[in-house]
Amino acid sequence: MFAKSNLLGTCLGLGLLAGCGPLPSPDNIGPIRVKGGYQAQYRDPDARTGAQAFLVAERMNAETCVSDLAGTGNSAKGGLLTTLSLNGERLSHNDLVDIRIGDDETFNGDYVVSRDGTLKLPFLPPVRAQGRSTNQIEAEIARLLVSEGLYEEAPRISVRVADFASIKVSVSGAVFEPHAMEIGQVSGDEIDRARQAALGSSTEARNLSVALRSAGGVRPDADLSRVELHRGGKRHIVDMRGVFEGRHSVDVTLLTGDEVVVPSRQCFQDDLMRPSPISPPGVSLYMSNLTQPATGNAVSAIGQSVRAVPYGTRFMQAVVDTNCVGGARASSAYRSAVLFTRNPITGVSTVIERRIEDQMRRPDRDDYDPYLLPGDAIACYDSNVTNLAEVARVVGIVGIAAAIVP
Structure with missing residues (x-):
């Protein structure tokens, strides 16, 4: 019996030491502790809370940025001229077009842009339509009618888009989910019969911003001054900083076949961490709640696997969202929270830990409060008092078991 008591005391002592002893900061491949991560906010907090009179994380992030369009020798005006050459709605294959040539029933009717990007009218050579405006197509048809001897002089011609088809494009570079995609499709419950019967059609579902958002949104390191659009063997530069x-x-x-490439500035840009037409629609987080005072995520109103927060949310905001902050000071203070994330440039995972009470009381807390990225995970750890209570409970169970066993 004496041996069992000694064993029990030893276990209790070890448990107390385990519950009270602080754990070192998580190890990472990159020099995260001294601002070597994707965000300067990942670095370990300075122990001297009064040493930082000003917030410096944003400046530290900007120090690693490569120059944008304004600093590469290409003037913003030159980029704008390139963009203007792409302005206006352009036809792509499978678009439905209404063509009328005076009262000539031979040509009047609806036409679909063929897979090869042309319109095929009777008695005329194929008319190139891919990437062209309706005005350009009208001029081309007029020229062919005269050159083919069907008209002595060009008649009045009307080319109107009756319906825009979906297109297949690819997006790569500094976006969260680079892949080939189909955009512009309309689901069955969104069909507008009145619009289908009317002449003329317009769509924003085939815009560049839609493709970027469908690719998960632009990353914080994206260079929006020189988004590349590859079309027909030519490279166009689009300035989307506005x-x-x-x-x-x-x-x-x-258009179908377009390739979009978003370059990276190789740095984290704090001003891109907010909602926009080309940002991620939100952040889905994987969360693991603490054991006390809640016994599980369900009773804490936290979803089984993920929970969505607005894009631009910071780590501590999500920690509050997991019910990891507050409660009785005697038993709930000095919890810690861990952020599991991944550097989207290198693909290397990173683990960040913060002592919640220390973080809350720092005047420079924003300098060490990272922004959350899609796919991040958060885990909360209970306070030392709660840990000791849990150890005592386990030791008690062991002691009872030891007393029962002969």
């Missing part, structure tokens, strides 16, 4: 700067930004209409 989306975040409150200026007009040209939203190009895409």
Whole structure:
């Protein structure tokens, strides 16, 4: 019996030490502790809370940025001229077009842009339509009618889009989910019969912004000054900085076969961490709640596997969202929270830990409060008092078992 008591005391002592002893900061491949991560906010907090009079994380993030369009020798004006050449709605294959040539029933009717990107009218050579405006197609038809000897002089011609088809494009580079995609499709419950019967059609579902958002949204390291659009063997530069700067930004209409490449500035840009037409629609987080005072995520109103928060949410906001903050100070203070994330540039995972009470009381807390990215995971750990209570409960169970066993 004496041996059992000694064993029990030893277990209790070890449990107390385990519950009270602080754990070291998580190890990472990158120099996260000294601002070597994707965000400067990942670095370990300075122990001297009064040493930081100003917030410096945003400046530290900007130090690693490569120059944008304004600093590469390409003028913004040159980029704008390239963009203007893409302005206006352009036809793509499978679009439905209404063509009328005076009262000539031979040509009047609805036509679909063929897979090869042409319109095939009777008695005329194929008319190139892929990537062209309706005005350009009208001029081309007029020229062919005269050159083929069907008319002595060009008649009045009307080309109107009756319906835009979906298109297949690809997006790569500094986006969260680079892949080939189909955009512009309309589901059955969204069909407008009145629009289908009317002449003329318009769509924003084939715009560049839709493709970027469908690719998970642009990453915080994206270079929006020189988004590349590859079309027909040519490379166009689109300046989309106006989306975040409150200026007009040209939203190009895409065509089937277009390839979009978003370059990276190799740095984290804090000003891109907010909702926009080209940002992620939100952040789905994987969460693991603490054991006390809640016994599980369900009773804490936390979803079984993920929970969505607005894009631009910070780590501590999500920690509050997991019921990991507050409660009785004697038993609930000095919890910690862990952020599991991944550097989207290198693909290397990172683990960040914060002592919640220390973080809340820092005047420079924002400098060490990371922004959340899609796919991040959060885990909360209970306070030392709760840990000791749990150890005592386990030791008690062991002691009872030891007393029962002869």
